[in-house]
Structure formats: C-alpha cells, structure tokens
Amino acid sequence: MEEAREGHVRFDGGELRIEPTAAMTMIDVDGWLVPDKLSQMAAWAAARAVRRLDIGGSVGIDFPTLRDKGARAQIDAILDDYLEKPFERTAMNGFGFVQVVRPRRRASLIELADDRAAFEARALLRRASREVGAIRLVGHPALIAVLEGRPGWLERLSRTVGGSVTLRAEPSLAMSAAYAEKA
Structure with missing residues (x-):
C-alpha cells in the first residue's frame, strides 16, 4: 500500500519512481550501483512492481544508458522471465528505454492512490x-x-x-x- 501511496518502490541498490501519465505509466530507475547491475536489479523490481501494483496498459521503463548490446539483451531477458504474461515489449534502446504493453483490466493501485x-x-x-x-x-x-x-x-x-x-x-x-x- 505504501508503494502505491508514494509511487516509490525500493530494491537493493536503488528505487523505482512510478508516475501515471495520460499516455502511459512511467517507471524511472534511480540508484547507486554500476549501470548494468542497477539495470538488472531494476528490471526484476519493475516486473514485480507491475504485477503487485496491477499496472496495465502502456508502461515505459527508463533504465540507465547501457552501451553494450549484450547488457541490454540481458535486461530484455529478465523482463521476459519475470513480467506476468501476456505482454509485448520493445527491446531496450541505446538510451535505456523499454516500452511494455500489457492488458489493462482496471486502474492500477498507483492510479487509485491518486x-x-x-x-x-x-x-x-x-x-x-x-x-x-x-x-x-x-x-x-x-x-x-x-x-x-x-x-x-x-x-x-x-x-x-x-x-x-x-x-x-x-x-x-x-x-x-x-x-x-x-x-
């Protein structure tokens, strides 16, 4: 409940800031780990938060910039493994952005907390x-x-x-x- 009230989800090494907008729910990744490790931890935390907070529709996740394509593919794989199906997503781009689209059955807990x-x-x-x-x-x-x-x-x-x-x-x-x- 506190995560929905605040729009913050803490994880080892950082936190997610979750903001609903008119177009999509945005998840911003902040933390103190090196970018590839922070992105790995954040991908797992974001997938869990999307499920726990019942976030559906279009979701944008802004990870740190990862220059290495292999590191970006690793984040894509974590999302594929931990996001609740069904969903579609883009591959992480060179700026660290991933868009996920999930069925939207109702307002998320984040939206309800507004x-x-x-x-x-x-x-x-x-x-x-x-x-x-x-x-x-x-x-x-x-x-x-x-x-x-x-x-x-x-x-x-x-x-x-x-x-x-x-x-x-x-x-x-x-x-x-x-x-x-x-x-």
Whole structure:
C-alpha cells in the first residue's frame, strides 16, 4: 500500500519512481550501483512492481544508458522471465528505454492512490472486513465522506462482518490512520 501511496518502490541498490501519465505509466530507475547491475536489479523490481501494483496498459521503463548490446539483451531477458504474461515489449534502446504493453483490466493501485480519500477508504474496508459483528469505522472526514457516498460498500461490509456498520469522522486522524472498532 505504501508503494502505491508514494509511487516509490525500493530494491537493493536503488528505487523505482512510478508516475501515471495520460499516455502511459512511467517507471524511472534511480540508484547507486554500476549501470548494468542497477539495470538488472531494476528490471526484476519493475516486473514485480507491475504485477503487485496491477499496472496495465502502456508502461515505459527508463533504465540507465547501457552501451553494450549484450547488457541490454540481458535486461530484455529478465523482463521476459519475470513480467506476468501476456505482454509485448520493445527491446531496450541505446538510451535505456523499454516500452511494455500489457492488458489493462482496471486502474492500477498507483492510479487509485491518486484519489487519496477513496484509496484509504478501500484500505479501511479491507482491514475492517476481518472484524465480526457490529463495527464503527473511524476516519478522516474526507474518507468518511467517500464511504457515505458509497452505501453499497457499507452494505457489503455489513454482510461480511455480520453486523451493522456506522461511521464517525475524526478530523485529528491522518488519512491513513482510519480504523474499525466495536460499535
């Protein structure tokens, strides 16, 4: 969840910065390893992040520039091995850019996190679904407003927990600090 909120995915030797744009989701590779090793680690991390964050559609990955064609082919092979099928991709070009196209079934977690209140409301519902019996959801007023605007979500949660679900806005809570308590 934190990766989706921040748009940063850390891995040994660096991090990925993930930004949705109108045209594609961009993944920028930053780190402190030598370029070929950084690219190898980043290819593995990017493939895992694409799966974990449910990123579909057109994805651009900006690796460090690798002059050696063999090193670029190695990155292509890592992506082929670790990206969830089906997908198509370009070979890494001389500037380190690879484009991947995957089926887009829904918005990615990164995109959903752009609507922070709705994202945190969904996270609260997932946590609250483990409770049993009547519960009260306590959260930031913007998060509570999202839940009030989606009665179907609350009805489903009520069926799941086997009891009523009430809401309480708490302005002092951070958006990510919402919780469920016994009613």
